[in-house]
Structures are given as C-alpha cells and as structure tokens.
Amino acid sequence: MKESRIKSALEAIARRQVPENTDIWPRIQSRLPKGTSFMRLQTKMSWSLLWVLLALALLTTAAYALYRYFNDPGLQAAEEAGLITDVNATAEASLATAQPPYASGDGKATIVGTQQIVSGVTVKLDWVYVEDARQAFHISAEGLRPGMRFGIPVMSYSDVQPTDFSGATFRLEGSDKLSGTYLAHQLVRPEQGLGGSVPVQIDIPLLAWNDGHPANIGAFHFDVDEVEITVPWGGGGSDSYRVEVNGIQMVMEHAILAPDHTQVRLCYEPPEGGDWLIDGATLQYGDPITNELGPAVKMDAAIEIHEEGHQPCEDVNFPRGGPDREASMVLMANGLVLRDGSQKLDSTWQFNRYVQVNLHIGGIASAQAPDGPPIESQTVGDITATLEWMYIDSNRIAFTVHFSEWRDGFALTNIALRTPDGKDINAGMNWGPSESDPATTLISMTPANPLSMERFTGQLLLSVITSLSAGAPTNEFTFDLDLPVYQAVTIESGQSQTANGTQLLLQRVKVAPSWTVAYVCYEKPTTGDWGIGQGTTLQIGSDRAEVADYMMMYDSDYANGGKGLEPGWIPPIAQGRCIRLGFPVGSQGASETLTLRIESLQLSTPEVIPEVEVQRAREVLKSQGIEMDWMTVTGSGGGGGGPVYKRLPDGMTEMQAYERFLDALGHIHKGPWVFTLKIDP
Amino acid sequence: MHDQEAIQRLKDGDSTGLEVLVHEYQLRAIRTAFLITGDRGLAEEVVQETFLRLYRSIRGFDESRPFEPWFLRGVVNAALKLVKRSSRELPLESPESEQAFHRLAAQLESPQAQVEAAETEREVQQALDRLSPRQRSVIVQRYFLEMSEAEMAAASGTAAGTIKWLLNAARQRLRGALVERSDK
Numbered sequence: 001m002k003e004s005r006i007k008s009a010l011e012a013i014a015r016r017q018v019p020e021n022t023d024i025w026p027r028i029q030s031r032l033p034k035g036t037s038f039m040r041l042q043t044k045m046s047w048s049l050l051w052v053l054l055a056l057a058l059l060t061t062a063a064y065a066l067y068r069y070f071n072d073p074g075l076q077a078a079e080e081a082g083l084i085t086d087v088n089a090t091a092e093a094s095l096a097t098a099q100p101p102y103a104s105g106d107g108k109a110t111i112v113g114t115q116q117i118v119s120g121v122t123v124k125l126d127w128v129y130v131e132d133a134r135q136a137f138h139i140s141a142e143g144l145r146p147g148m149r150f151g152i153p154v155m156s157y158s159d160v161q162p163t164d165f166s167g168a169t170f171r172l173e174g175s176d177k178l179s180g181t182y183l184a185h186q187l188v189r190p191e192q193g194l195g196g197s198v199p200v201q202i203d204i205p206l207l208a209w210n211d212g213h214p215a216n217i218g219a220f221h222f223d224v225d226e227v228e229i230t231v232p233w234g235g236g237g238s239d240s241y242r243v244e245v246n247g248i249q250m251v252m253e254h255a256i257l258a259p260d261h262t263q264v265r266l267c268y269e270p271p272e273g274g275d276w277l278i279d280g281a282t283l284q285y286g287d288p289i290t291n292e293l294g295p296a297v298k299m300d301a302a303i304e305i306h307e308e309g310h311q312p313c314e315d316v317n318f319p320r321g322g323p324d325r326e327a328s329m330v331l332m333a334n335g336l337v338l339r340d341g342s343q344k345l346d347s348t349w350q351f352n353r354y355v356q357v358n359l360h361i362g363g364i365a366s367a368q369a370p371d372g373p374p375i376e377s378q379t380v381g382d383i384t385a386t387l388e389w390m391y392i393d394s395n396r397i398a399f400t401v402h403f404s405e406w407r408d409g410f411a412l413t414n415i416a417l418r419t420p421d422g423k424d425i426n427a428g429m430n431w432g433p434s435e436s437d438p439a440t441t442l443i444s445m446t447p448a449n450p451l452s453m454e455r456f457t458g459q460l461l462l463s464v465i466t467s468l469s470a471g472a473p474t475n476e477f478t479f480d481l482d483l484p485v486y487q488a489v490t491i492e493s494g495q496s497q498t499a500n501g502t503q504l505l506l507q508r509v510k511v512a513p514s515w516t517v518a519y520v521c522y523e524k525p526t527t528g529d530w531g532i533g534q535g536t537t538l539q540i541g542s543d544r545a546e547v548a549d550y551m552m553m554y555d556s557d558y559a560n561g562g563k564g565l566e567p568g569w570i571p572p573i574a575q576g577r578c579i580r581l582g583f584p585v586g587s588q589g590a591s592e593t594l595t596l597r598i599e600s601l602q603l604s605t606p607e608v609i610p611e612v613e614v615q616r617a618r619e620v621l622k623s624q625g626i627e628m629d630w631m632t633v634t635g636s637g638g639g640g641g642g643p644v645y646k647r648l649p650d651g652m653t654e655m656q657a658y659e660r661f662l663d664a665l666g667h668i669h670k671g672p673w674v675f676t677l678k679i680d681p
Numbered sequence: 682m683h684d685q686e687a688i689q690r691l692k693d694g695d696s697t698g699l700e701v702l703v704h705e706y707q708l709r710a711i712r713t714a715f716l717i718t719g720d721r722g723l724a725e726e727v728v729q730e731t732f733l734r735l736y737r738s739i740r741g742f743d744e745s746r747p748f749e750p751w752f753l754r755g756v757v758n759a760a761l762k763l764v765k766r767s768s769r770e771l772p773l774e775s776p777e778s779e780q781a782f783h784r785l786a787a788q789l790e791s792p793q794a795q796v797e798a799a800e801t802e803r804e805v806q807q808a809l810d811r812l813s814p815r816q817r818s819v820i821v822q823r824y825f826l827e828m829s830e831a832e833m834a835a836a837s838g839t840a841a842g843t844i845k846w847l848l849n850a851a852r853q854r855l856r857g858a859l860v861e862r863s864d865k
Contacts, residue, residue, distance in 0.1 A: 010825040014712035017721055022711055024725050025703045028732050032696055229837070529683060558705065604686060 008512075015429055028448040030416075030424040051332040072444075073543035074584040075398055077393065083486055083513055086392045109136075109361050110227045118206055118218040121148065128200050129361045130157075136359055137202055138481040149214070151205030152254045152265065153182050158199040162186040171257045171322055171355065178259075183359060187413075192229045201226040210300035212317070238383050245631045245644070247611065250333055251490035254353045257322025264351075265305065267313035271345065278302060278384045279335035279344060283318040285355070286328045293330055327355040347629050348644055350576045352493045359599050362482065363557040367556055385462060385477040388440075390455050393486035395582065396515035397427065397445040401462060404438030414463035414475065415443055417456075417481075425451070428549060439583040446549050446582055449566050450488060450510060450517070470575025488512035489587065499671040506596060506675040513586045516540065518596055519553065519569075523576040525601060525669045527557055530577065533600030533668055534659060538583035540679065541592040589681045596675040619662035626657050683749040687691045691739045699736050706749060707732075710756045717760040727760045738756075754825055761818050 070432060078084060109127035116123055126138040135155055144150075153170055154163075168184035190196045204220040208544040242251045250268040262283055270276040281302075286293035299322040307314040316333075323329075333349040383405050390399035397417060403410070417425040431443040488510040495506045507519040516538055526532040536547045554571035557580075571578050587594075614630045629645040648657050662668050690698030707728060714724035735752065757840070824829045 007824050007827065010713075010716060014716055014825070018708065018712045018724065022708060022725070023704075024707055024729050024732075025700060026709070027725075028703055028729055029696070029737075031729075031733060032699070032736065078740070383730065403711050421850065529686070552701075604683075 026423075026426050029426050041522055051504070053526055060199055060397065061133065065067055068331075072514075072584045073545055074516075074586045075444075077543060077586060077588055078391055078393070078486075081215070081513060083393075083484075084389050084590070086389045087299075088406045098520060099312055109138075109228075110224060112222070112224055112539050114222055116144075116220050116222070118220055119148075120145070121206060123201065123204065123220045124568070125224075126226060128202070128224050128227050129230075129359075129438065130198060130200065132189065132194060134185055135185060135188060136181065136183045136361060137180075137200075137205070138182075141172075142176060147209050149207045149209045149258065149261075151178070151207050151216075151255065152256065153202060155182065155184055156199070156201045157188055160188055160190050162188050162199050163655070165253075167253060167255075167353075168354070169255045169353070171357075172259060173322075173324055177246070181359070181417040182641065188229060190229070195229050197226045197228045200227045204442045212303070214303060214315075218398065218468050239411045243349040243351060243631060245349055245629050246345075247580045248336070248345070248347070250349040252331065252353070255329070255353065257355065260319075261323045262318045262320050262322055263315055264318075264331055265313050265315050266349075267305075267311050268336070269311055269335070270336065272638075274343065275339040276336045276345075277304070277339055278314050278316065278333050279320075279337040281316050281331065281333045283320055284330045285428065286330065293328070297333075323355055326357050329353040329355050332454070346646070348631070350631065366524050368527060381425070383464065383475055385464075387460065387479050390460075390481070390483060392451065393512035393514055393586070394450040394452065394481050394488045395446065395510060395586075396445070396511040396584075397425075398514070399460070400440060400442045402437075402440045403464065404439070404595075411465050412441060412462065413465050414461065415445070416461040417445065418459045420458055444584075446515065448551070450512075451485050452487075453485055454487075455482060456485050486513045488516075489679060489681060493675065495675050495677070497673040497675060500669060501671050502601070502669060504598065504671075504673040505572065506677075508580070509594065509596070509677065511540065511587045511594065511679055513588045514584065515586055517549075518581045518583070519578060520581060520596075521554075521571065521576060521578040521674075522538065523573070524557075526591075526603075529604040530669070531604060532581070532598055533602035534655075535597075535599035536581065537597050538581075539595045539597075540585050540587050544583045544673045545583045545585040547581050548584050549580075551580045551582075552577065553580050554578040585681075590679075592679045594677045594679055598671055598673045600663065600671050601669040603669075605667065609665065613665055617661055620664040621657070621660055624660060626652070626660060628657065628661065684822040688739065688748060691736065693706070696736075699732065700793065702735070702748070702752075703732055706752060709749075710753060713753055713821055713825060714756050714826055717757065717817050718764045719817075723763060724760070727763055728756060731759050750826075757822060757826075765818075772787055819862050 013527045031618055061260050074100040075084075085107075097182065109129040111127050112125045114125050121141060121143040124140045126140055127649045128137045128355065135151075137155065141150075150170070150172065152168075163186065165184070165186040168182065170180060170182045172180040180343040188198065190198060200223075202220075202222040202224070203490075207214040208217045242249055246270060248268065250266055252264055253267055254265040256263040264283075266278060266281075267461065268276075281299040282296040283299070284293040284296045288316075300319050301317040303315040303317075305315060307313075311446050328353070331353070334343040335347055335350075337343070354395065366371045383403060386402045386404075388400045393398070406411075411515075412431065415429060417427065419425065425445075426448040427445040428448070429443060429445040429525055431441055433439075433441050458481055462477040462479075464475045464477070489512075490510050492508050492510060493506040496503050497506075500506075502522060504524055507521055509516060511636075518538065520532075522530075531552075532547065533552060537544055538547070539545075552575075553566070555573045581596075602663055609630065616627060618630070624646070626649065627645070627646040629646065631644050643658060644656075644662060645654050645657060648654070659668070682703070687698040687701040687705075691702070692698075710728040710731065711721075711724050714727040715721055718724050731752070734755070734839065819833065822833045838862075
C-alpha cells in the first residue's frame with residue numbers, strides 16, 4: 001500500500017508531463033539505416049523470382065512495360081494510364097563517414113605483450129578483455145609446424161566462477177604468423193556485484209595432429225594480474241545455440257576456426273540404451289547479410305571427448321578453413337548412430353553462428369575488422385546513379401535506379417524520401433536488383449501514413465556502400481524531386497461478414513492507382529496474436545494481388561493498442577484487433593468492383609510450442625502422409641523453432657505441409673470472409 | 682505481437698520489430714527518463730538513443746531475460762549518465778540534496794497527498810528536482826518501476842547496502858504515516 005501511494009504520485013507527475021499521445025517512433029525511424037540487411041527472406045525470394053521473369057520478358061522489346069512492372073498489376077496499370085514520370089536524372093556520389101554496424105563496447109582491453117615458447121612455437125598474448133557477459137583475448141603466434149594445432153583455450157578467473165557459459169570461438173588467421181582471437185560468452189560476476197577487476201589465467205593447448213588423432217605436446221599459460229570488468233549497457237550474448245530435435249538436445253560448445261580447418265565441439269545427451277555417436281555433419285560458411293551459403297563440406301574426423309561430470313562430446317573436424325571476414329556459419333549434425341551401426345536416429349540438428357571479426361572492443365587496433373579497399377581505389381567519384389523513372393501515389397512510391405561501375409560487394413544501404421523541412425517519409429520498402437543487370441534496382445515504398453499532398457517536392461537520398469566491412473565508406477546520392485502525387489479514393493465500407501463464428505468488419509478501403517489499403521477489424525478467436533492467414537487477395541476489375549503489406553493498427557489486449565499509427569484514425573471496435581492490409585493493385589478512375597477475400601485468420605507461431613502439442617500435430621500429419629520433425633533452438637543469442645520435413649505426399653510443397661501443421665495445432669481459424677464493394681470515382 | 686517475436690524480427694533485420702517495441706514501451710520509458718532528468722526533451726532524447734542502441738546491439742540481447750526490465754535498466758542508466766553531465770546536477774549526497782530527499786519522502790507519505798493531488802504533485806516535482814540524479818534514479822526505480830532492491834543493486838552495480846540506505850528514510854516515514862492513518 002505504501003508503495004502504491006508513492007507510485008501514484010510519481011505516475012501522476014509523469015502522466016502530466018509525458019502525455020499518452022507522445023510518439024517518438026518517426027524520429028527513431030528516420031535514423032535507422034535502410035540497408036540490404038533489412039530485406040526479409042520472403043521479400044528477397046519474391047524479387048529474385050521477379051527478376052528471373054523480368055529477364056525473360058526482356059527478350060522482346062515490346063515487353064518494356066512488363067520489364068518494369070511484371071507481377072505488379074498496380075504499377076503496370078499506373079504505367080498504362082500514363083501516370084509514370086520518366087525522370088532519367090543522374091547524381092554523382094558524395095562520400096559520407098562510415099558508421100559501425102552496431103554499438104562499440106564501452107571498455108578497453110588490457111594490453112599484455114607477454115611471450116612464451118613451447119616446442120619451438122612462440123605465442124604472444126597481445127591483450128585481454130573482460131566484459132560482464134563476454135570475454136576475449138588475442139594472441140600472435142609463429143613457428144607452428146605442419147601437423148601442429150592449437151586446442152580449445154580456457155580462460156579462467158581467480159575468485160570468480162563464470163556462469164551461464166553459452167559458447168566460445170577461437171578464430172585464427174594467417175599462415176606463417178598466426179593472429180588468433182578468442183571470444184567466450186559467459187557471465188563473469190564477482191560476489192560483491194557487477195564490475196570490479198579480476199585476475200585472469202589463460203591456457204592454450206598445443207596439439208600434434210596425426211591423421212585425425214590429436215596428442216597433447218604442451219600448453220601455453222598466461223597470468224594477467226588485474227583486468228577490469230566492463231559492464232556495458234544491455235549485457236551480452238552469443239550466437240551459440242542449444243538445439244533440440246524430438247526431445248534430444250545438442251550443444252555447440254566451442255569452435256576453432258583455423259586457416260586450414262574448422263573444429264567444433266558438439267555435446268549431447270544420448271538416448272537411453274546404447275552407445276551413440278554423431279552419424280555425420282556438414283559445415284557451410286556464408287554471407288551474413290544475404291544468408292547465401294557456400295558449398296557444404298563433410299566432417300573428416302570426430303574425436304570423442306569424455307570428461308567426468310560432463311555429457312559426452314565430440315570434436316568434429318572439417319577440412320575447411322574459417323572465413324577471413326564477417327560470416328555466417330551453419331553446422332548440421334545429421335543424426336546419431338549406435339556405435340555398432342545397428343540403429344540410427346535420423347534427425348538433423350542445425351546450428352547457426354555469426355562469425356564476428358570486429359569485436360568492438362576499445363584499444364585493440366589489431367582486432368579491428370579489415371576496412372574495405374583504400375578509399376583511393378574505390379573510384380567513388382566514378383559511381384553515377386541514374387534515377388530512370390519514378391511514380392508516387394498516396395499509398396505507394398516506386399522507382400528504378402541504375403548505378404554505373406557497379407561491382408560485386410556493393411550494396412544499397414539507405415533509401416529515404418525527404419521533405420523540404422528535412423523529415424524523412426516513414427515508409428516500409430522492398431527493393432531488389434535485376435538478375436540480368438545487378439546495377440539496376442527497382443524500389444517500392446509504402447508510406448506508413450498515406451501521402452496527402454498534391455505534389456511531392458523534396459529529395460530522394462540513396463546510399464551505397466562498397467564493402468560490408470565495418471568502417472567502409474558510404475556513397476550518398478541526392479535527387480531533387482517535384483512529382484505529382486496521385487490521390488486515393490476512400491470508400492467507407494462498414495461491411496461485416498461472419499464465417500466460422502467470427503465476424504470481420506471491413507471499415508474502409510483507400511484505392512490509389514497502383515496500391516490499395518484495406519482496414520479490417522475483428523474479434524480474435526482467442527487471446528493471442530491473430531493475424532491473417534495465407535491466400536488473402538484483393539481484386540479490382542480483372543487485376544488481383546495477394547496481400548503485400550500488413551500493419552497492426554489496434555489490439556485491445558495491448559497496453560498501447562489504441563494508439564493508431566495513422567493520424568486521425570480511430571478504431572471502430574473496442575474489443576479485438578484492427579489491421580491495415582496493402583495490395584499492389586489499384587484503380588485508375590474507372591467504375592469497378594473491388595473484392596477482398598480473407599481465407600483465414602492465423603495465430604502467429606510462438607517461439608516454443610509445447611512438446612505435447614507438437615507430438616499431437618505430428619500424429620495428425622502422419623495420417624496425411626506427412627512426416628516431419630520439429631526443431632527448437634535456444635541460446636542467449638536467439639531462439640525459435642521450425643519444421644524439418646522428412647516425407648511429403650507427392651506434389652505437396654513444404655509450405656503446404658506447414659499450413660497443415662499449423663491447422664493441426666489449432667493455429668488457423670478458417671473463413672473465408674469475402675467483401676465486395678463498388679468503386680465509383 | 683509478443684516481445685519475443687518482435688525481438689526475433691529485429692534480430693532477423695526486420696525493423697518492424699523495433700516499431701512494435703517502441704510503441705509498446707516508449708511511454709513508460711520516456712516517463713521514467715523524465716522523472717530522472719526532469720526535462721521532457723532530454724527524456725525523449727534518452728529514450729530515442731536507447732532504442733537506437735537497442736537496434737544496433739540487439740544481437741547481444743539474451744532472450745531468456747524479460748525485455749522490459751532489461752530495456753528500462755538501459756533507460757535509467759542512460760538518463761543518469763546524461764543528467765550527470767548536465768549543469769543541473771547537484772553534488773552527490775550534498776547536505777542540500779539530502780534534505781531534499783527527506784522532504785520528498787515526507788511528502789510522498791502525507792495523507793493530504795490523497796486529497797490534494799495537484800499540490801502534492803507540484804511539491805513532489807520540486808522535491809525531485811532538488812535530489813541528486815542518483816537519488817532520483819533510486820526513487821524512480823523503486824517506486825515507479827517497482828524494482829526490488831536486489832534488482833536495483835544489480836542494475837546499477839551498487840552494493841545492496843547502499844540501496845537500502847538510500848531507501849531507508851522514505852520507508853520509515855511511510856510506515857509511521859500508515860500507522861497514523863490506521864489509527865484514525
């Protein structure tokens with residue numbers, strides 16, 4: 001009671017000074033980079049498909065309009081109606097200061113410089129860094145002869161027992177002289193509280209590697225008296241994962257990424273009854289931004305590790321060197337097998353790890369990621385961007401840009417439409433390069449708030465980086481614009497349709513020449529995150545499109561659910577949810593019929609589905625000829641789950657099988673709900 | 682959309698995840714920062730920067746922890762850091778700030794606070810302004826964010842004993858006021 005009284009007073013002050021309608025999202029959004037890393041996989045897939053089809057369309061000159069707008073009936077119709085403006089303006093790049101991809105650590109490393117020689121190998125401990133939730137050190141080594149390898153290092157602390165270990169990586173680069181960075185994720189917290197300083201001990205085994213059989217030939221040991229423990233904002237984490245498939249957990253504890261090999265330590269709780277081993281494993285490295293993976297390599301050796309009090313582990317080795325830049329790493333353990341081969345568990349445990357080069361630790365110039373090519377060789381001044389054409393209506397902005405001197409590794413990282421008063425228009429966006437001409441990019445933006453001005457005067461800003469490395473410079477292009485904004489026709493529908501016991505209200509639609517938005521409200525079948533399911537379409541005249549944009553406008557279950565994202569929009573219901581759907585189809589002033597068809601409502605899949613529900617759904621699917629595993633991934637760096645299909649009926653896609661799975665879980669509430677309106681301009 | 686889904690989206694590079702988190706937590710975060718900084722503009726700036734830092738460092742977020750206390754801890758620390766740099770800061774644990782701290786505790790416990798809300802709020806506001814940033818943050822964490830002493834100690838890297846000492850005066854006076862009230 002006493003606390004509630006104080007709380008009331010403080011809340012009253014805060015409420016008076018910071019009213020409910022305070023919204024800083026537009027300011028935050030204007031400062032977000034809009035880069036390739038923010039393309040969703042689904043978007044990339046659709047654009048890839050689009051550009052394959054575009055390449056085919058380009059085979060005929062008559063298909064120019066198709067080249068622009070294939071698969072987008074809204075833009076195609078806008079072009080046919082003569083609403084597209086050919087801009088054909090060019091801009092030279094200006095160089096901007098590069099920003100690191102994420103925040104730097106606040107602390108600095110302790111520079112050491114101690115050197116040791118073991119079996120003719122010299123190792124110098126360059127620096128040590130201890131953070132509350134991650135710790136690192138760096139070595140320089142030379143004299144390593146063929147057949148010699150470093151083992152898994154151990155970083156320990158006097159008087160402090162680290163907790164919550166969640167993976168470590170030892171990355172080695174170079175040939176004659178090696179540079180090694182070790183990074184562990186665990187909590188180092190002295191009893192007296194966060195921070196302080198701690199003595200550090202580092203042990204690095206030296207091994208002789210003989211055809212898959214390692215032997216200890218020595219160890220390097222370093223003592224560092226006092227290392228300050230940095231406590232950064234936000235804590236730490238890792239990309240190490242614990243993966244569970246069908247009730248069996250596997251953990252990827254360590255990874256050594258050497259120039260000529262990769263070794264990972266996988267530990268697991270084996271099934272009861274028998275002596276189990278990992279049946280096989282593959283390793284892939286890939287681009288961390290695009291998630292495109294290189295070829296898979298199979299393991300060439302696995303060494304069993306049995307330590308008292310620890311679950312069984314295997315050091316799995318691959319004849320593939322680690323990457324020399326930021327990379328994604330995908331490791332798949334393909335099943336367990338009894339030692340005598342009499343029984344197999346045919347499941348796949350997949351581990352994803354982000355190979356970090358720049359650790360963002362202060363005071364360690366040697367650990368910084370290599371910058372991109374020197375500025376002098378980047379021909380920055382030679383890149384020319386050409387804005388070929390542009391189209392704006394109240395619901396959508398679209399244009400293509402061609403960049404001269406485009407090379408692999410370049411990436412479009414920011415797109416902004418800026419008004420004369422310096423504000424960026426808050427918009428979601430999709431873009432993708434042409435597969436036939438990667439230097440040409442089609443961009444489509446959907447503003448969060450419909451554009452109400454008759455003409456848009458302002459600037460289009462584009463940023464291109466020439467390297468994904470931290471510190472790479474950004475080339476910025478600016479185009480001055482003055483274009484008409486084609487307005488939408490608003491239809492206040494108010495129609496309600498009921499199916500499967502659930503009523504949906506189509507509050508209104510806003511039909512622009514190339515894009516239509518529909519405002520739909522409903523009472524959710526149960527509490528939870530119920531959105532729309534697959535197959536929702538909007539048809540105007542003969543043009544039909546699937547939903548391409550979804551925005552939640554209101555949900556009575558959420559504390560701030562009533563704060564509409566559009567100025568002036570008020571939810572028409574008290575209980576339930578309102579959403580705004582966007583479709584790339586529009587109307588150019590003709591009298592036409594609009595049909596919105598919502599096939600189902602769908603509950604978003606929770607991160608963890610109870611095992612009993614998964615098993616029940618798997619049984620249902622089995623009777624339909626679908627066999628699948630459900631893999632759950634947990635760890636301090638992320639979590640989630642997903643299906644792994646083992647058998648599907650002929651002709652069934654994985655997407656269709658997943659729909660069946662969701663249905664079996666009770667996550668789909670079937671309709672359909674069909675709304676028909678007349679557009680009378 | 683739940684926090685975990687929003688965070689996962691953000692980790693996947695989808696900024697709509699951040700949008701969901703901003704709309705869910707900005708108000709509480711700005712109000713928290715305001716109570717520490719005493720300035721709405723600064724409070725919005727603190728929260729804006731904290732969300733941007735979240736965006737940049739989301740890879741490091743441990744999803745096994747609840748998001749809101751973790752995020753608000755960041756807001757409190759950022760607000761404290763900012764206001765400590767400003768000229769508005771009073772010397773830590775100065776006699777003046779000590780008096781203000783005790784005045785605040787007295788005002789918060791007052792039965793009149795229940796019926797004279799506006800006047801009390803003004804006085805509380807003035808008392809808050811006279812506190813050192815550290816004391817303000819302690820009051821805000823304990824009574825506005827309802828954090829436990831252990832959570833406060835962990836969040837600020839301060840010994841639990843110091844937190845107890847800072848809160849002790851307010852607690853004693855409140856206890857007295859509650860007894861007095863029940864006697865009536």
